[in-house]
Amino acid sequence: MTPTAVPRLLSVIAPCRNEAAFIDAFCDSVLRQQLPEGWSMEVLIADGQSDDGSRERLLERCAADPRLLLVDNPGRIVSTGLNACIAQARGEVIARLDIHTQFAPDYLARCIEQLARSGADNVGGPWVAQGTGPMGEAIAAAFQCRWVVGGARSRDRSYEGEVDTVYLGCWRREAFARFGLFDEALVRNQDDEHNLRLRMAGGRIWQSSAIRSVYHPRNSLRHLLAQQRQYGYWRPFVVRKHGQPGSRRQLVPALFVAALALAALLLPWTPWPAAALLALYGGYLALASVAAARAAGAWRLLWRLPAVIAAFHIGYGWGTWRGLWDVLRARAPSSRFARITR
Numbered sequence: 001m002t003p004t005a006v007p008r009l010l011s012v013i014a015p016c017r018n019e020a021a022f023i024d025a026f027c028d029s030v031l032r033q034q035l036p037e038g039w040s041m042e043v044l045i046a047d048g049q050s051d052d053g054s055r056e057r058l059l060e061r062c063a064a065d066p067r068l069l070l071v072d073n074p075g076r077i078v079s080t081g082l083n084a085c086i087a088q089a090r091g092e093v094i095a096r097l098d099i100h101t102q103f104a105p106d107y108l109a110r111c112i113e114q115l116a117r118s119g120a121d122n123v124g125g126p127w128v129a130q131g132t133g134p135m136g137e138a139i140a141a142a143f144q145c146r147w148v149v150g151g152a153r154s155r156d157r158s159y160e161g162e163v164d165t166v167y168l169g170c171w172r173r174e175a176f177a178r179f180g181l182f183d184e185a186l187v188r189n190q191d192d193e194h195n196l197r198l199r200m201a202g203g204r205i206w207q208s209s210a211i212r213s214v215y216h217p218r219n220s221l222r223h224l225l226a227q228q229r230q231y232g233y234w235r236p237f238v239v240r241k242h243g244q245p246g247s248r249r250q251l252v253p254a255l256f257v258a259a260l261a262l263a264a265l266l267l268p269w270t271p272w273p274a275a276a277l278l279a280l281y282g283g284y285l286a287l288a289s290v291a292a293a294r295a296a297g298a299w300r301l302l303w304r305l306p307a308v309i310a311a312f313h314i315g316y317g318w319g320t321w322r323g324l325w326d327v328l329r330a331r332a333p334s335s336r337f338a339r340i341t342r
Helices: 023-031 054-064 078-088 107-118 133-144 174-179 190-200 221-242 248-265 272-296 305-328
Strands: 008-016 039-047 068-072 093-096 101-103 122-124 170-172 205-207 213-215
Touching (some): 008 023, 023 054, 039 054, 039 078, 054 068, 093 107, 133 272, 133 305, 248 272, 248 305
Parallel strands (some): 122 205
Antiparallel strands (some): 093 170, 101 213
């Protein structure tokens, strides 16, 4: 008799906290994944002490399907949740998913394929946003626009090749032994920091357009501003750790906010710096808004886009300076920026 081949195991990991509105759709999406022949899957979901019914619903889903496993995450942030999942994962390949993202049915199969084909240490697909409601659509259009994100390849749906960072990620298990786990001191930017550490150690990151997913961003200016402030705040802590940012484009919003503050300080003596800056930025906002609306094929979003783009830049830039202030004073990160909200 020919012995039965033992299935190869893929471990899917996902952090979760207070996601009652999304958890069923996520579970349904991941359980429908079409894996390559000879592969099986386990799905580890790290619950960060949810208090909105998410944990109870997860327990019900886990009881109904043995592929789903609930992992406790008392740290209640993304990095501690990811590390808790990795500690319990049994698969030879580990893929990170996100509760707010919809995945193509072959997403995981393509990750496994590209991991083998590229020989890279981490692979993923482009970061593609799809908003809900008029404001959410405007945020998604700005999110996808090269003018707004500094030409980040991670937003380019057609790009195939090496990148400095990638959305979510898929690794061979040994990558975490070689490059370490996610930094639990970081509430945000833990994925960028891990990719930076991987590249500094000689690793490679690969993006493939064949790995397809759709991310649902915030749908209000207030929530967008709060999110970007958090992302900006944690950037200096990454720079302090490695002596460099993940990419130079991540410093541009801070430079813009500094120029805005300097122009405001000079107003009592001369209005020209402020007038010049506002004219330049106003022209940029107009051009970037037109580019974003055209790329999205939705001119009805045009009047919302200037405020959305400004929220991206001012939120991130202000957060960066606030984080730098704490870094320079050698202070522990502020609790105001430690709570993940949606």
